[in-house]
Amino acid sequence: MLMNLFKFKGGVKPPTNKTQSVTLPIAVAPLPSRLVVPLHQSIGGTPRPVVQAGDKVLKGQLIGEADGWISAAVHAPTSGTVLEVAMHVQPHPSGLDALCVVIEPDGKDEWIAREPLDYASLKPEEVRERLQQSGVVGLGGAVFPTHGKLTPAKTVPMDELVINGAECEPFITCDDLLMRERAEEVVRGIGIFRDLLQPKKVLIGIEDNKPEAAAAMRAAVDALKEPFLVVSVPTLYPAGGAKQLIRVLTGKEVPASKRSTDLGVQCFNVATAYTAWRAIAHGEPVVSRLVTITGNVHEPRNYEVLIGTPMDELLKLATPHPDTDGIIMGGPMMGFLVPQASVPVVKATNCLIAHADRLFPPKAPEMPCIRCGSCAEACPHELQPFEMYWFSRAKNFGKTQEYHIFDCIECGCCSFVCPSRIPLVQYFRFAKSEIWAREREKKASDGAKARFEFKQMREEREKAEKAEKLAKAAAAQAAKKAAEAAAAAAEGNAAEAEAAAPETPAVAVDAQKDAKKATIEAAMARAKAQREAVQPKNIEALKAAQQQEIDQIEARRQAAHLSEAAEPAAAAPASEKTE
Amino acid sequence: MFAPAPYFLKDVSVSQVMIQVCIALIPGIAAYAWLIGPAILVQLVIASLAALLAESAMLKIRGKPQALFLSDGSAIVTAWLIALTFPPLAPWWLVALGTVFAIVVAKHLYGGLGQNPFNPAMIAFAVCIVAFPALMSQWPSVGLQMSLLDQMNIILGLAPRVDALAGATPLDALKTALKLSDSNVDIAQLLANQDIFGNFAGRGWEWVAGGYLLGGLWMWQRKLITWHVPVAFIGALVVISGALWLYNPAQFANPLFHLFSGGAMIGAFFIATDPVSGCTTPRGKLIFGAGAGLLAYIIRVFGGYPDGVAFAVLLMNLCAPLIDLLTQPPIFGMKNKA
Numbered sequence: 001m002l003m004n005l006f007k008f009k010g011g012v013k014p015p016t017n018k019t020q021s022v023t024l025p026i027a028v029a030p031l032p033s034r035l036v037v038p039l040h041q042s043i044g045g046t047p048r049p050v051v052q053a054g055d056k057v058l059k060g061q062l063i064g065e066a067d068g069w070i071s072a073a074v075h076a077p078t079s080g081t082v083l084e085v086a087m088h089v090q091p092h093p094s095g096l097d098a099l100c101v102v103i104e105p106d107g108k109d110e111w112i113a114r115e116p117l118d119y120a121s122l123k124p125e126e127v128r129e130r131l132q133q134s135g136v137v138g139l140g141g142a143v144f145p146t147h148g149k150l151t152p153a154k155t156v157p158m159d160e161l162v163i164n165g166a167e168c169e170p171f172i173t174c175d176d177l178l179m180r181e182r183a184e185e186v187v188r189g190i191g192i193f194r195d196l197l198q199p200k201k202v203l204i205g206i207e208d209n210k211p212e213a214a215a216a217m218r219a220a221v222d223a224l225k226e227p228f229l230v231v232s233v234p235t236l237y238p239a240g241g242a243k244q245l246i247r248v249l250t251g252k253e254v255p256a257s258k259r260s261t262d263l264g265v266q267c268f269n270v271a272t273a274y275t276a277w278r279a280i281a282h283g284e285p286v287v288s289r290l291v292t293i294t295g296n297v298h299e300p301r302n303y304e305v306l307i308g309t310p311m312d313e314l315l316k317l318a319t320p321h322p323d324t325d326g327i328i329m330g331g332p333m334m335g336f337l338v339p340q341a342s343v344p345v346v347k348a349t350n351c352l353i354a355h356a357d358r359l360f361p362p363k364a365p366e367m368p369c370i371r372c373g374s375c376a377e378a379c380p381h382e383l384q385p386f387e388m389y390w391f392s393r394a395k396n397f398g399k400t401q402e403y404h405i406f407d408c409i410e411c412g413c414c415s416f417v418c419p420s421r422i423p424l425v426q427y428f429r430f431a432k433s434e435i436w437a438r439e440r441e442k443k444a445s446d447g448a449k450a451r452f453e454f455k456q457m458r459e460e461r462e463k464a465e466k467a468e469k470l471a472k473a474a475a476a477q478a479a480k481k482a483a484e485a486a487a488a489a490a491e492g493n494a495a496e497a498e499a500a501a502p503e504t505p506a507v508a509v510d511a512q513k514d515a516k517k518a519t520i521e522a523a524m525a526r527a528k529a530q531r532e533a534v535q536p537k538n539i540e541a542l543k544a545a546q547q548q549e550i551d552q553i554e555a556r557r558q559a560a561h562l563s564e565a566a567e568p569a570a571a572a573p574a575s576e577k578t579e
Numbered sequence: 580m581f582a583p584a585p586y587f588l589k590d591v592s593v594s595q596v597m598i599q600v601c602i603a604l605i606p607g608i609a610a611y612a613w614l615i616g617p618a619i620l621v622q623l624v625i626a627s628l629a630a631l632l633a634e635s636a637m638l639k640i641r642g643k644p645q646a647l648f649l650s651d652g653s654a655i656v657t658a659w660l661i662a663l664t665f666p667p668l669a670p671w672w673l674v675a676l677g678t679v680f681a682i683v684v685a686k687h688l689y690g691g692l693g694q695n696p697f698n699p700a701m702i703a704f705a706v707c708i709v710a711f712p713a714l715m716s717q718w719p720s721v722g723l724q725m726s727l728l729d730q731m732n733i734i735l736g737l738a739p740r741v742d743a744l745a746g747a748t749p750l751d752a753l754k755t756a757l758k759l760s761d762s763n764v765d766i767a768q769l770l771a772n773q774d775i776f777g778n779f780a781g782r783g784w785e786w787v788a789g790g791y792l793l794g795g796l797w798m799w800q801r802k803l804i805t806w807h808v809p810v811a812f813i814g815a816l817v818v819i820s821g822a823l824w825l826y827n828p829a830q831f832a833n834p835l836f837h838l839f840s841g842g843a844m845i846g847a848f849f850i851a852t853d854p855v856s857g858c859t860t861p862r863g864k865l866i867f868g869a870g871a872g873l874l875a876y877i878i879r880v881f882g883g884y885p886d887g888v889a890f891a892v893l894l895m896n897l898c899a900p901l902i903d904l905l906t907q908p909p910i911f912g913m914k915n916k917a
Contacts, residue, residue, distance in 0.1 A: 008911070014587065243911070255912025332586040360586040365647055367593050368693035371854045374591070381911040386859070404910050412585040419591040426583045
């Protein structure tokens with residue numbers, strides 16, 4: 001069917017390098033020796049671990065519980081034993097650790113009792129909950145929890161549901177193969193999204209360099225008698241960016257400050273639709289995904305890979321060439337070199353590219369910007385990258401925001417075309433993180449200021465209250481004394497009372513003294529207790545060397561009293577970080 | 580190892596850009612050498628040598644890598660533009676001085692490649708025409724009817740500067756003739772009678788300008804420049820010269836004469852399009868080009884200098900940052916907000 005397509009400005013045409021990995025059908029990757037499943041695999045709250053070391057788990061069993069609405073559950077990718085719940089390096093450029101559930105597979109790959117649902121009989125909120133419980137997240141790379149995008153806006157009618165099968169990044173072919181081989185289930189998944197969002201139109205956008213995928217999707221749409229439109233869009237990076245695809249298919253431009261639903265559009269990746277269908281109709285949570293393994297390898301191919309599979313083990317399946325010196329996760333335009341080869345595959349891992357200088361020659365030295373404007377012409381968001389670069393370099397972050405740095409989607413088009421080979425995106429990431437850090441700092445200092453002012457106010461109030469109390473007590477005392485004097489004067493009239501009269505105050509004074517003594521003792525006891533409680537403070541902020549020294553002393557002490565030491569010695573390794 | 584994405588880049592570089600600009604100048608240079616005289620080739624060599632020496636010295640002083648920046652080609656482009664805008668038989672030291680001034684002061688003292696607020700070649704022209712007005716006004720009348728050796732000897736100061744070369748550019752000649760003559764002299768008559776004028780502009784020079792036009796169109800086709808600056812420059816020049824020509828054809832030359840005379844073509848395609856010192860936004864480029872075209876006309880027709888392109892471009896360089904600031908295009912998704 002013909003439809004009027006729109007264009008987005010800018011974009012680049014890097015060599016696609018897709019043909020290498022589409023010749024072979026999808027293969028199932030064998031069970032790895034162990035699985036390291038990070039708990040935080042989606043945007044939003046970090047799921048809470050619900051298993052412990054030693055637990056037996058089944059494939060698909062919940063291991064991380066969604067934390068809040070924008071968060072998605074995490075499941076055991078296969079049956080086996082939980083070895084530990086510990087910090088491991090993440091497939092993230094920062095190389096930081098995060099909490100992971102490490103599972104040793106038992107080789108049986110035994111599923112939990114799967115519960116297929118007829119989603120037609122479910123209420124919309126039940127479908128959304130099921131998707132959250134099944135860990136369905138956007139598999140296009142952003143890993144936003146899918147259920148959070150399936151509530152139509154109350155005020156704006158939903159015009160178009162855009163399904164993203166564009167896959168514009170070079171080298172990546174996992175969506176292509178998914179559509180070729182599993183089009184029917186993709187289309188059924190799109191049906192779920194359609195029923196929840198009730199859009200007027202459903203548009204499936206596929207770049208025109210994937211005619212097989214488009215044909216398979218058309219056939220599936222026809223077979224299922226769905227009114228979806230499969231549209232071939234021109235191959236132009238980044239046509240697969242959600243905003244660019246929405247622009248091409250609907251003519252609508254979603255600015256950074258708005259959600260697409262504000263304009264009556266929503267967008268999902270084809271692989272997300274597929275996993276949504278598996279979750280609802282087969283009761284299978286997301287425990288695996290398709291990963292393209294390509295680049296400097298002997299046999300590039302797409303694999304169905306369990307989440308948590310170490311990347312180096314996976315890469316071996318495609319037999320990397322000996323000069324491979326790194327792994328890029330994602331495509332060559334927006335991906336990154338993983339901090340170590342053993343990091344696990346996560347839900348966001350669509351592609352692993354074996355890196356070698358032969359394939360990706362080292363960049364020539366950076367030159368000064370000559371303001372040629374190539375970057376501005378290539379920018380799909382019509383920004384002025386060279387101006388943002390200028391101000392990022394000068395650390396004039398306010399100006400970068402005036403040039404809309406937060407509208408930058410970091411697609412890399414500007415860096416790609418720059419004749420001075422300036423890593424522009426890198427500068428923008430730097431500027432963005434600096435702005436975020438400053439905002440956090442400002443928030444923190446504002447908080448500290450507020451706390452300080454509150455403390456001052458409280459102290460003043462307490463002082464005032466104390467003074468008032470004292471004044472009251474003094475007044476009461478004076479009144480009492482006056483009353484006593486009056487009473488004594490009255491008693492003085494009685495002759496028998498004369499002898500007793502001097503005695504009464506003495507008793508009273510003794511009683512007062514005892515009470516005072518008791519108070520002081522109590523206060524001293526409190527102070528002592530406080531001192532004891534405070535004492536450990538001097539070993540809190542220790543330098544590594546000092547800690548080491550203490551540890552050595554401890555070790556010696558433990559060696560001397562083996563029986564006493566048994567307990568702390570056993571506890572020590574648990575707190576150690578894996579290096 | 581943690582190099583950031585993208586992992587492959589388009590095969591472009593600053594030197595490639597500069598080399599292509601030089602290639603685009605070749606048709607104009609060829610016409611120049613053929614019709615005016617091969618002296619220009621000598622000047623190009625002198626300017627190039629002076630530029631590379633000055634560049635190298637400045638890089639050394641500033642502690643910048645020599646090979647990287649000497650090979651970027653930017654100094655050569657500056658040198659060639661200087662050679663092409665100076666009189667062809669100007670003494671060697673004048674061309675060298677202009678070039679050294681351009682590289683040392685206009686380029687490196689402002690921070691080097693990419694940092695200069697003014698077009699270095701035009702700074703050289705402006706400085707020399709102010710400092711050495713006589714030498715900068717000695718243009719050969721028509722083609723140089725002498726051998727390459729004689730031309731070289733004049734440039735190198737080995738032969739006396741003969742009166743024959745103390746001519747004027749066609750623009751200058753026209754202006755002088757109009758000033759000297761009584762008011763009933765007709766421009767059409769002047770153009771027809773004098774040997775210095777060709778088919779529609781200066782004899783020979785009109786084809787040199789044609790060569791620049793050809794090279795400029797090639798740069799546009801190669802996407803080295805956008806259409807905005809040349810179209811706005813030429814458009815403004817045509818509009819103002821056309822209006823005055825229609826008003827009084829006896830006193831004002833037609834647009835074609837202005838387009839193919841002096842530095843109009845090289846200015847429109849090679850000088851006003853310099854991205855470093857010019858505007859970068861589409862609307863900014865239009866304003867920049869139109870402003871330069873307009874000022875060039877006003878200076879060359881009503882001002883005291885034979886041509887106005889250099890001063891026009893420099894004046895617009897001054898305004899470029901402000902124009903850019905005020906002409907920021909709306910970004911993706913923000914076009915409906917005014």
